[in-house]
Amino acid sequence: MAFVKLPAEVEKDIHACLQCGYCNFVCPIQLNPDRGFESWRVRGKMYHLKRYAHPGTFDRLMRRRPEITPEFVERVYNCTACGYCQHVCHANIKFNDRWEQVKEWFVTNGAGPLDRHKALRTRVIAKHNPYDEPHESRDAWIPKTAKRSRNPEILYFTGCTASYRQQKIAQDATRVLDAAGVDYDILGKDEWCCGSPLIRTGQTDIVRDEVDGLVKHNLNEIEKRGARTVVTACAGCFMTLSHNYPLYAGKPDFKLLHLTQFIDKLVADKKLKLKKPLPKKVAYHDPCHIGRHFGIFEEPRRILKSFPKSSYIEMKHNRYDSQCCGAGGGYKIQFNDRAEYIASLRVLEAKELGAEMLVSACPFCVTNLTGGAKVAGVKMEVAELVSLVAESVS
Ligand code: SF4
Ligand code: SF4
Structure with missing residues (x-):
């Protein structure tokens, strides 16, 4: 260069x-x-x-x-x-x-990104998601039983990973919102990729474009729904909407919460009661993009401790010193084997602790840790916290 x-x-x-x-x-x-x-x-x-x-x-x-x-x-x-x-x-x-x-x-200056990162940009432009999935099926995961509101207080911003790759997590999120009687809606096909994989790889032009960029589109659609609070289960979406969107488009009119913050409040307000115990001895993995970046450490732990006779145990590397799962920043798409190797070390840490299940609060962490468990060759169930909550309240 x-x-x-x-x-x-x-x-x-x-x-x-x-x-x-x-x-x-x-x-x-x-x-x-x-x-x-x-x-x-x-x-x-x-x-x-x-x-x-x-x-x-x-x-x-x-x-x-x-x-x-x-x-x-x-x-x-x-x-x-x-x-x-x-x-x-x-x-x-x-x-x-x-x-x-x-x-x-x-x-x-024409020196980046790396090869596989370039495909992210092409896919997001053509299909509004980085997984090369048809945009028409973005809302296919939404259960017919979901009690969506036309006048929602809360908008559940689903994200690409839960919409296409971890649909059960998205469905479990609606089960929890339904169980608590929350007035919510989902953007469905009106939602586009939040832009996280592009921002993390330096490809910000189509994210910040003031006419038809991702930020402009998603903010317009959120505004049309009229919800005062936006909730997301994905740590990457949370980081992007709370940190990057204001940099590009100024302070938004809505409040943004991670789903663990929202559920923690529902439990504290007694709108949600966890009835069934955790299925196994559970360790919690802090997603970097809500943990180290935003200090959301105690909310998921309070939820885990709210299960009857909680069998939650603490990882050696936790909170600010949590060890990354290896998925973020565009690393997994370019260097999948290395990302899963990093995840395998996290799984082994949980195993050595005596955990039978590794729980996180991000669909992308869950995807990579699941791959990591295979690489480590150990028996370790990997789950999203919202799925455990959905099982406990229903
Ligand atoms: S920790 Fe020290 S070496 Fe590392 S970036 Fe900061 S100042 Fe530089
Ligand atoms: S992966 Fe390394 S360089 Fe990147 S944010 Fe983490 S510590 Fe910093």
Whole structure:
């Protein structure tokens, strides 16, 4: 890539980096045995960017400069957007945004994204979902028995994973809302991909387009339903709607809640009573995009503890120190085997603890941890918290 200026905030932060290395020991990418070298590490990538933008005296004398090579681009895309580097950074660098800005910069300058990421963009433009599924069947999961309201208080934003790949989770969400007597509606075919996989891979043009971008479309449809609160079970949708949408379109008129926050309140208000116990000894995996990014730690745990004679146990790595499942940031689509290997380590951690079931609060984590259990070769059921709640209340 010919020399081009770094995005302004990245330029500022390459000078803030102390090269102290606290970030070196937390990145899930390094759980892959051949990804431990400095060039795969956050500190190494920051140093590379700094020397690219500011070559040393000797480099200038020799009329040379470090390049942005395809190998370096691949290393930056080796990221699950887990937020751990931001959490530990001693210079307070806001990596959650910075990595996305670097990837956007790659895309703008023709150096990114990686091959499989390009397909995401094509599919979302053609079918409004990254799974290459027909848009016409986006609402096929909706049970005929779902008690949808024409004047809803709550809008359940389903997301692509639950609409196409984890439909039982979406159906269980409606069972829970029905059991609590909530006035809700679902966008169905009016919902498009929230844009998360595109934003995380730097392909933001069709997300932020002011005429027919994903943000514009989804916000219009949400507004038409008139609901004051939007609830989503997917951690990726939650992160996108709560963090990225306001960046692109300003503060929305609705309140956004993750489904675990909403259920926690329903239980506290005695609108939902958990009647049946947890089916097994359960450990909880914190999804990065609601956990480390937004501090939603206690709501899912309170729900788990509300089951009669709760058999919930705590993982060794939990809350801010939770270990990523490996799925996010566009990592799974490009490096599926590595993503499932990372997930297998999380499953083994739960197994060593004595858990019989690993529960999460994100359909995408559930998908990857299920793959991880197969890779680990251990018997471990993986489930979504909302499915356990649906079983307990019905
Ligand atoms: S966000 Fe997570 S995966 Fe990405 S570089 Fe930081 S620690 Fe590594
Ligand atoms: S912890 Fe922050 S300041 Fe230290 S090396 Fe990593 S990125 Fe740089």
